[in-house]
Amino acid sequence: MGFGDRWRQWMMSCISIPKLSVLINGSPTAQFGMERGLRQGDLLSPFLFNIVTEGLSSLFQKASNLGILRGANCGNGVLISNLQFADDTMLFLEPRVEYLRNARRILRCFELAAGLKLNFLKSRVVKVGMKWSKSNVWADALLCKEGSLPIPYLGLQLGARSNMKTFWNPIRNSIKKRLAPWKSKFLNKGGRLILIKAVLASIPAYYLSVYKIPAGVANDLEKLQSADGKFSVGSFRIQLEDSISDFSVDHKLVWQDCCPPKVEIFNWQVLRGHVMVRQVLHRFGVVQWWEVSSCLTDSIKTWFQGWHGLCPSISHRRVWDTLFAAVIWSIWESRNQLIFNGEDPSLTQAANIVKFRTALWFKHHGRGSKIPISTMLLNLIESCRESPPKKKIQKEEELIPPFSLGLKFNIDSSARCSPGDVGIGGILRNLLGKILGMFSEHIGVYDSNTAEMTAIHRAVTMCAETPGLIGKDIDIVSNSKVTVSWVNANGVGSLKHSKIIYDIRSCLISLGNSRVIFNSRASNSFADCLAKKGSAMEGDFLSREFQ
Structure with missing residues (x-):
């Protein structure tokens, strides 16, 4: 040395x-x-x-x-x-x-x-x-x-995606392992609760110093540490779902907070067959039962599933389920009035009571507060209709014309990771949407900006090598604002990509009125498919035919 x-x-x-x-x-x-x-x-x-x-x-x-x-x-x-x-x-x-x-x-x-x-x-x-x-x-x-990735390295999962819940499973398991022996002895004692929480909170500290924890994982970790020795309905429901494999009644269709709690509890008991009516008492041997078949279906569960399946649309689903709860509750009350008080309500009166209860419950829970009950009773289903969640509508690429009056060349790149195996793709079409040519290629391991720049370079080079395209107006469309700004900048743009930027600008000058512009990913879907196909290829071009 x-x-x-x-x-x-x-x-x-x-x-x-x-x-x-x-x-x-x-x-x-x-x-x-x-x-x-x-x-x-x-x-x-x-x-x-x-x-x-x-x-x-x-x-x-x-x-x-x-x-x-x-x-x-x-x-x-x-x-x-x-x-x-x-x-x-x-x-x-x-x-x-x-x-x-x-x-x-x-x-x-x-x-x-x-x-x-x-x-x-x-x-x-x-x-x-x-x-x-x-x-x-x-x-x-x-x-x-x-x-193979991901692998454990220095206590972390190297190569894994930190926004996935499975990435944080070691933290969950570690907290559960520390918490399990303490639940029965220490957790319900207030004097030691702060100490225990401090120990549990320090377990994910190393992970949190490197990665940003997703909100869902943070909520799960808080739930693991929030036990105070008292009964929790939420934790009991989760354990019940894990232990019972056969849930013939979807609980999400019953517990929707669309009617009073006692009505929801009653509907759940009815669907589970736990209401003490004559049929249940006969099963327990309390009363005798005549051999009479039901005129509806074999069980209330089948009736409920059929009712839910007859819902007119998604926007009517909540009021439709509320209506079912009102029907069951009204039938139960009418049955009790008939047995114990001898009252026999008419069919019209029972129907009006069902409609009034549905409108009142729907209005009480804030979903129809702006509509008077009198208006809701005239047309119950349409008045209680909810607007479905608006979905982001992606425009079809074929319906978007070129920005100029000439041709449009959509290009894109796709990588399995960054940096990783990259594929590039592009499609050339005229104003009417007719496909004039396309390409799809695997270019190796690059970062996203280099891959997008390579796709632009491939498009302008192919246009410059085609005699029939020289002098025409061609819009080369990319969904990367960074690379488009580099190409259109007055100076170098990017020192790392200076050579390829110079080649792109030279080809654009030789083509005439061509330009590189930006557009959103929604209108670049076809080129994205070609790029993904290229990332999985081992050969070169999928197609390089221009008309």
């Missing part, structure tokens, strides 16, 4: 001169000198790792000079074989098997000299933008196993 004899003697003196003693049963032993290592808190401790890893850096530098291995080319003739920061070391090599084997031999030599061992049995070769056939060879060269 180039250190002189005097400097090495100084370092040896710093290590060997200090004396230590050990306390045994409270009594210190005789002092003894150190043979290796540093004392805790020694001033040389912060420099220890740098001194040791400097030897590793020197080994790789000498190996690179001898041609045993070659680092990654960063441009302008700069080769990087290794980078070190604090206690981390990153190696950069050209993708050749002999370089991997030589790097492994260098690490083995460093292990014998410094005692720092790299455990290849726990290491993995992970493919990022390459074919699996090569990764097999590289794994054999390093004597380790293959892996």
Whole structure:
């Protein structure tokens, strides 16, 4: 490493001169000198790792000079074989098997000299933008196993999408594991609740320092920590759904907050067959029952499902379900009045009561507050109609004409990840929507801006190489504002893409009145499909025919 004899003697003196003693049963032993290592808190401790890893850096530098291995080319003739920061070391090599084997031999030599061992049995070769056939060879060269993204690395899931709920499953499982033994003993005791919450809240701290947690995951974690020893209907319902596989009645159709709670509870009991009517009492052997078949359906569940299926439209669904609840509740009250009071309501009176209850419940829950009940009773279904949620309507690409009076060339790029395998695609059409040509191609591993710029370059190049398109008005449409602004900028636009921008501008000048413009993704759907097809291809163009 180039250190002189005097400097090495100084370092040896710093290590060997200090004396230590050990306390045994409270009594210190005789002092003894150190043979290796540093004392805790020694001033040389912060420099220890740098001194040791400097030897590793020197080994790789000498190996690179001898041609045993070659680092990654960063441009302008700069080769990087290794980078070190604090206690981390990153190696950069050209993708050749002999370089991997030589790097492994260098690490083995460093292990014998410094005692720092790299455990290849726990290491993995992970493919990022390459074919699996090569990764097999590289794994054999390093004597380790293959892996695939996502993989656990330093306590995190490397390569996973943090906006997916499955990404946060380790945090959920960790909190559940910590919480389960405490529920019965500590959680309902107010004096320890703050301590427990502090411990549980510190579990996801490492994840939260790196990734932004989705709102749904945050709510789930709060629910896990909100137990206070009291009964929770929501948690009980979740456990019930998980334990019972057969839910013949959709609970979401009953519990809609469209009628009073006691009516919803009664409807649920009716649909589950738990209301003590004669049929239920006969099943329990309380009363005798004549052999008389029902004139409707076999069960109230079938009637409910049929009623729900007869709903006129989505906008009428809530009032339709409210009407069912009003019918069941009114029939039950009429039945009780008939049995216990001897009252026999007429059919017209019962129908009016059902309509009035439906309108009153619907108005009470804020969905028809602006409409008088008298108006709602005249036309119940239409008055209680709700506007369905507005959906974002995407315009069909074929119906959008070119911005000029000439041709339109829609282009797009698609990547599985950024950076990752990228495909580009484009379609050329005239004012009437007739397809004149298209292309779809796999271009390799690039970032999104480079991929979009390559798609624009491919479109203008193909137009410039077609004699019949020179001199015509062509609008090259991209859904990337950044790349369009770079192409249309007065200066360089982007220093990284300066060459390809210059080529695009040169082709536009040769074409005549052509231009590159921006439009939303909704009108670029066909080009997006071609780009996605290109990202999955191994060949070149899907089609390159121009008429």
